[in-house]
Amino acid sequence: MEIKKTAIAGTLESSDIQLTISKADNGISIDLQSDVKKVFGDQIESVIKDTLAKLDVKDAKVKAVDKGALDCVIKARTIAAIQRAAETTDTPEWEVL
Amino acid sequence: MKSKVNRELPDDLMKQLNYQPFETTEIGNPEIQRVAPKVHVSTGDDKIVDSIKKVVDETLEDGMTISFHHHFRNGDYVFNKVMRVIIDAGIKNLTLAPSSLTGVMNDMVIEAIKAGTITNITSSGMRGSLGDFVSHGGLKNPVIFRSHGNRARSIEHGDIKIDVAFLGVPSADRLGNANGMKGDAVFGSLGYALMDAQYADKVVLLTDNIVDYPNTPASIKQTQVDYVIKVDKVGDPDKIGSGATRFTKDPKELKIASMVNDVITHSPYFKDGFSFQTGSGGAALAVTRYLRQAMIDNQIKASFALGGITKPTTDLLNEGLVKKVMDVQDFDKGAADSMHTNGDQQEIDASWYADPDNKGAMVDQLDVVILSALEIDTKFNVNVMTGSDGVIRGAIGGHQDAATGKLTIISAPLVRGRIATVVPDVTTVVTPGDSVDVLVTEYGIAINPKRTDLLAVLSNIPGLPVYKIEDLQKMAEKRVGTPKPLEYTDRTVALIEYRDGTVIDSIKQVKD
Numbered sequence: 001m002e003i004k005k006t007a008i009a010g011t012l013e014s015s016d017i018q019l020t021i022s023k024a025d026n027g028i029s030i031d032l033q034s035d036v037k038k039v040f041g042d043q044i045e046s047v048i049k050d051t052l053a054k055l056d057v058k059d060a061k062v063k064a065v066d067k068g069a070l071d072c073v074i075k076a077r078t079i080a081a082i083q084r085a086a087e088t089t090d091t092p093e094w095e096v097l
Numbered sequence: 098m099k100s101k102v103n104r105e106l107p108d109d110l111m112k113q114l115n116y117q118p119f120e121t122t123e124i125g126n127p128e129i130q131r132v133a134p135k136v137h138v139s140t141g142d143d144k145i146v147d148s149i150k151k152v153v154d155e156t157l158e159d160g161m162t163i164s165f166h167h168h169f170r171n172g173d174y175v176f177n178k179v180m181r182v183i184i185d186a187g188i189k190n191l192t193l194a195p196s197s198l199t200g201v202m203n204d205m206v207i208e209a210i211k212a213g214t215i216t217n218i219t220s221s222g223m224r225g226s227l228g229d230f231v232s233h234g235g236l237k238n239p240v241i242f243r244s245h246g247n248r249a250r251s252i253e254h255g256d257i258k259i260d261v262a263f264l265g266v267p268s269a270d271r272l273g274n275a276n277g278m279k280g281d282a283v284f285g286s287l288g289y290a291l292m293d294a295q296y297a298d299k300v301v302l303l304t305d306n307i308v309d310y311p312n313t314p315a316s317i318k319q320t321q322v323d324y325v326i327k328v329d330k331v332g333d334p335d336k337i338g339s340g341a342t343r344f345t346k347d348p349k350e351l352k353i354a355s356m357v358n359d360v361i362t363h364s365p366y367f368k369d370g371f372s373f374q375t376g377s378g379g380a381a382l383a384v385t386r387y388l389r390q391a392m393i394d395n396q397i398k399a400s401f402a403l404g405g406i407t408k409p410t411t412d413l414l415n416e417g418l419v420k421k422v423m424d425v426q427d428f429d430k431g432a433a434d435s436m437h438t439n440g441d442q443q444e445i446d447a448s449w450y451a452d453p454d455n456k457g458a459m460v461d462q463l464d465v466v467i468l469s470a471l472e473i474d475t476k477f478n479v480n481v482m483t484g485s486d487g488v489i490r491g492a493i494g495g496h497q498d499a500a501t502g503k504l505t506i507i508s509a510p511l512v513r514g515r516i517a518t519v520v521p522d523v524t525t526v527v528t529p530g531d532s533v534d535v536l537v538t539e540y541g542i543a544i545n546p547k548r549t550d551l552l553a554v555l556s557n558i559p560g561l562p563v564y565k566i567e568d569l570q571k572m573a574e575k576r577v578g579t580p581k582p583l584e585y586t587d588r589t590v591a592l593i594e595y596r597d598g599t600v601i602d603s604i605k606q607v608k609d
Contacts, residue, residue: 038486067514
């Protein structure tokens, strides 16, 4: 899936994560801010990367501001941000969700 | 060297500072010798001074121990005013021994450490930028954390020998009779500061309100005071405490509170004349509300409420549901004002409150106590000192002391955001599991297996599922995942004393 514009999903409320996805040329880069980065940083990044891979996003710049979100929330916010950035919100790929 | 809770302690520091590792929560009946302060004799007619600088010049030397109280909390003006003068006077190598350190003091403490003014600290706790600074190795010598009862014990033993105590008060007369109840910046009980007033060699009061002699009630007495300094303002009344602490509306906290109430009312301790201590957290306050109804319904009255006091507790006093409030500290203006007007709200000092080396402390008489936790592990050990990143961000307060109550309940959510509260091993052991009886989370409770009596009475209560603590821990881990272990350097930045003066755990410098 191709990222066409910058899009945001999620809030800065406790237990949520806010993801901003924008265009990039060479692969995936993730800039993560989190109070639990020391102990869950790797896990958060791997959930975001896995979700991007599942939706076949190869090039994207991701900014993630985490407020203690659980994996299911991170996954949901990532999917929403990708669909908004790829302008596919009207035709979601149900089968990969 | 290990403490009884299986924590490796730094051998070199333990030897150098002549410490023993923590063994047991039992205090026994040792005979101990208390110390007495020096007295500079005077009739007391020349105590009033208008310059902090003059007092600092007359009393302080390099290497001394100075103290402050934290009753003004984040509304404190006294600490920063005095430390400014001390730093500027170029005094070095001081030991800072306040009852605790609040956020408003952080920047000044860091500046004083960097200037070499402060080289040692003992405190109940520290938070924010100062906790961060110390956890990253900013202070060469380890901070010694002591509970409120243990600070009193250490002062009485001479382990903390205070050379000069700088104590802010909202009212004092020209000879130093002072209380925390009258004036603009009132905070109620002077409980923690009373130790300093009694045992420091030099006692310096700072006030913005010099009243007619003699000032009564005199919590601090003229017989203890060397100087009375007149300053502009001792504190910001709006930041000392909220007007009246409000009840939580958080459904999770309410659920925990109602379950804590179930544990209390089904326990054998819930009978006429029982005693209790609740903290100031959201759930703890809500417990007071549930308990009030249960006391009315069952026609039960409490003999006393203890500890840090809030308005919901003084309301119970006014309603006659609690006969006495034994007050070492007030968390809101309602409680502070009530001390002034209600004779059954007794001001107590930190020794009377919680010192283990005593002819009986109030905590020894306590039936039910509700405490909070940053973390609790499957051995029921509690951490109230370090965060999930290993950084210092808390205070022992009276946690270790009050936990000696007959029914000690830890109330805490199973998880906070992505951080599990119930863990296999706490980051830092502050209160040993031996003194903890029941854990209450929003999912259910766990009972310390040593309390088979409680297991019998608390099982089979509708709406109160009982789990093994290991099961609650697994439940938490299933929700948040398994965290990566924290990394530390070999350097010790703080030692945690148990209330008897042994060392229960240490805190290492975090790796970044």
